[in-house]
Amino acid sequence: MSGALKDAAIRVERPAKTLRELALDKVREAIVNGYFRPGDRLVERDLCAQLGVSRTVVREVLRHLESEGLVANLPNKGPIVAQLDIDEAKQIYEIRGALEGMAARLCAERGSPEIVAALDESLTAIRNSYRDHDMAGVLANTSSFYQTLFTMVDRHVAWGVVNLLTVRINHLRSMTIKTERRGIEGPLQMSKIVDAIRRGDGEGAQQAAMDHVAAASAIAEAVLSAQKPAE
Amino acid sequence: MSGALKDAAIRVERPAKTLRELALDKVREAIVNGYFRPGDRLVERDLCAQLGVSRTVVREVLRHLESEGLVANLPNKGPIVAQLDIDEAKQIYEIRGALEGMAARLCAERGSPEIVAALDESLTAIRNSYRDHDMAGVLANTSSFYQTLFTMVDRHVAWGVVNLLTVRINHLRSMTIKTERRGIEGPLQMSKIVDAIRRGDGEGAQQAAMDHVAAASAIAEAVLSAQKPAE
DNA sequence: CTACAGTATTTGGTAGGCCATAATACGATT
């Protein structure tokens, strides 16, 4: 191995995941996909049994999820799955709009063909997933669309923030994309972003990105307010 | 008590701070104000001794700070105080610009005199703190300026994000405000934000807010790049 | 002077226990 060779290239992608991280992912997953419902109590000792780990680990996981905003801690009562109220969801969409708009503008101003190519690729993947009614695929590919938007201009911190906020509205996302017409309009709006980037129109790209999340926000609001009185 | 009466009004405000939260604040404080320096190892058992608490608590605190981005965890080596590289700092300033710009625009569009009054109050407090060379006061009042900017238009989530990011650059903040001329220019830029809000100019308010953090970012970059080679 | 073996340090994780508090059930008193 000649010294200058980056060994990262061949590094064996060992799991190396600590037990804590495994447990964290499991619980977050369980919350996001609805196995634990908002308001459910998360009893430490029960989780220990269900996860097969010790209380130490469970507690650390709960703290972590608490700081992610996925669980809330009632004093003297313990942790529950955080409930997402409609106003908070709107705020999250608004923040995403601001940050994704910023990223889109930066991509447009950069004017690199690779960015456009990568975005186009994600976009067709999204269209294909819609065509196959593969909703998990839609979510994953949409996520990677935005990931390229941020990481192609080296905005990892902003991407982290968006990701952090997104988990909190994840079940909303899975409802909005199932909405009628979203399968056509969603990709259409995203292609407007790509078009603006392609022609180097920063302002237009920002606006298109903000429009897209605004639309998602509107759908989410409709879904949530239709759901709330039902319970 | 007639039913509609909000009982929150008379609720006895007991501290109820758990030991964990106290420890969390202490350690965060220690990192932010430089008692622990970037790159320092945070040995669990040492912290136990220094804080006078058990490993359980220390570990939860470390996990929490990890998710705040204040400590980094090297696998099998343990936690260290996160080092802030210059690029990350710039990204954080950029995000703040986007969010504070958004909040400023919303304030301007709201057009409520109370907002202007509250901001003016913070602004004179900042000026007074500068006059008295009370740098801690400058920081606190600047923070409350932005807090009103966000909370007056009910953007608590965005305020939370800004706060989260801000702790990571806190020692930078304390250096930038000490910079020559910052005592005049800082408040001047902030008064431009308030002026734009006063006359209902959303676009101008957004731009002024972004200009302000851009200036802070430039100073921070200068400070950081002057500091890095010195070490 | 180097290579290697052994030792100390430290994290990751487990087990179990103690105490304080909140809620619930239950029994006694008026």
Add this chain to the structure above:
DNA sequence: AATCGTATTATGGCCTACCAAATACTGTAG
């Protein structure tokens, strides 16, 4: 019967002690 006080239970917060595995350190033999 309604109310009050008490015992029980469930649970979180916190602690100690322990073990295994990885890493860093150290001293010795060749």
